[in-house]
Amino acid sequence: MNTPLTAAYSPAAFRQQAHALVDLLADHLERAQSGTNPVLDYTEPDEQLAYWQTDFEKPVNADPLPLLTDMIQRSIHLHNPRFMGHQVAPPLPLTALTGLLTGLLNQGMAVYEMGMTANALERIVTQWLATKLGLGSDAGGLLTSGGTLANLTALLTARAIFAPTDVWEHGTTDRLAILVSEEAHYCVDRAARIMGLGTDGIIKIPTNERFQMQTDLLETYLERAKTQGLTVFAVVGSACSTSTGSYDDLSAIADFCEQHKLWFHADGAHGGAAVLSDTYRPLVQGIERADSVVVDFHKMMMVPALVTAVLYRRDADSFRTFQQKAQYLWADADAKDWFNSGKRAFECTKLMMSAKVYTVLRTYGEAIFTENVETLYDLARWFAQAVSSRPSFTLAVAPESNIVCFRYIGDGSQSNQLDAINxxxxxxxxxxGQFFIVQTSLRGQVYLRVSLMNPLTTTEHLTALVNEIERIGADLTNLSNSDSATYSA
Incomplete structure (x- = not known):
């Protein structure tokens, strides 16, 4: 009997729809990569919601292509080389195809039999990356859904090992704390608050003129924490920071943590991939001494979100994070088996995310990751030089990664209005919609911020961006001067 439900599972219908969708996406990819169309067709939030509310009221349509076409057109286009905004990669087309496969297979990974291939691939991928990071022969880890969960997972492990009491079993009233750069990603702050550390337990170390942690202040802040009754159990180093892409001195942090027997966690969500480049590896010198490291594959490694590695110098440490019994899942809840992913990760039914990374490695080799890092980091240095050569701009700091922060200053006549102008x-x-960039606040001033995530972005695109910003800035400055003159008259 052919019911709507059985028809929805039809292999023939799937074949037809999938072919049509691939054609649709290939056309989209071609248009986006040409850079001739807008990066996005921006609409205000309420207008966007109203559009889809109206769409939701329409009769069902057995052909999904018009709907999918609409979704594409009303979304931001990451593959457009003029996308230079948030730290999100334009995914390799191969990874999207792998996503189609994993979406259909729908392999949960908490227990081995539900994710036999996925768990094996995860083991290989995490050990490969741990080796590239230089974490040693005992290293290993897991994949999880994004940097926020990854940093939280690592800090929970640190607490389980270094906290004065067994928090998992007994809870705690101890006043625990971490030391972290004031420029660290907000998810570290969020993770600490989820753990119950509170504001006092997130001790932020000031940064220098390059927005790097002043590691010479760690001793002072540790002693101050002790006098306030706080027990510091971890130090977080940024590799790199989110706003400016600056790398902390990881070797100095490692020295400090070894001296005081503290957990050293390196947040390499964005910039940890620099280890794959001989040119840029010195930026993360010392990361091999970290007790835990996180790296996002969906930032610098061209994989769709979300795929993040949580890596440990001692793989056995990862089993300390979540110690609970689930007899219906595992016959031996205490066994340190790598093939039951749910023992070490927040997720129980976890996506088959390892397949996307593994497919890239097996198809292109790790050299494609190296080329991407070097292409984007090199491009950022070119762009910073181009900005610095124009008197109407100022650079926040010479970039270490693919993030560049700069500020339009015009002729200097509007110094009190520059935040508003930028x-x-x-x-x-x-x-x-022709370009997409973001902004940030550095030392109380508004800066324009570019994250060069698309390896198809060229110096010509960046020159066009600077020209456009200069044009808009001049128009705004002239308008402001005209308004002031009118008001004075």
Whole structure:
């Protein structure tokens, strides 16, 4: 009997729809990569919601292609080389195809039999990356859904090992704390608050003129924490920071942690991939001494979100994070078996995320990751030089990664309005849709911020961006001067 439910599972219908979707996406990819169309067709949030609310009221349509076409057109296009905003990679097309496969297979990974291939691939991928990081022969880890969960997982492990009491079994009233750069990603702060550390337990170390942790202050802040009744159990190093892409001195942090017997965690979500480049590996010198490291594959390694590695110098440490019994899942809840993923990760039904990374490695080899890192980091250095050569701009700091922060200053006549002008420049770019960049606040001033995530972005695209910003900035400055003159008259 052919019911709507059985028809929805039809292999023939799937074949037809999948072929049509691949054609649709290939056309989209071609248009986006040409850079001739807008990066996005920006609409205000309420307008966007109203559009889809109206769409939701329409009759069902057995052909999903019009709907899928609409979704593409009303989304930001990461494969456009003029996308230079958030730290999200334009995924390799191969990884999207692998996502189609993993979506259909739907292998949960908590227990081995539900994710036999996925768990094996995860083991290989994490040990490969741990080796590249230089974490040693005892290293290993797991994959999880994003940097926030990854950093939380690692810090929970640190607490389980270093906290004065067994928090998992007995809870704690101890006042625990971590030391972290004031420029660290907000997810570290969030993870600490989830763990119950509170504001006092997140001790932020000031940064230098390059927005790097002042490691010479660690001793002072540790002693101050002790006098306040806090027990510091971990130090977090940024590799790199989110706002400016600056790398902390990981070797100095490692020395400090070894001296005081503290857990050293390196947040390499964005910049940890520098280890894959002989040119840029010195940026992460010392990361091999970390007790735990996180690296996002969906940032610098061209994999769709979310895929993040949580790696440990001692693989056995990963089993300390979640120690609970689930007899219906595992016959031996205490066994340290790598093939039951749920023992070490937040997720129980975890996506088959390892397949995307493994497929890239087996198809292109690790050299494609190296080329991507070097292409984007090199491009950032070129862009910083181009910005610095123009008197109407100032650079926040010479970039270490693929993140560049700069500020339009014009001729200097509007110094008291530069924050508003730079905010308006970004807003105008967003509305025009030809470029997508973001902004950040550094030392109380608004800066424009570019994250060069697309290896198809060229120096010509960046020159066009600077020209457009200069044009908008001049128009805004002239308008402001005209308004001031009118007001004075």
């Amino acid at each position: 905010t308006q420049i970004r807003r105008q770019l967003l509305k025009d």
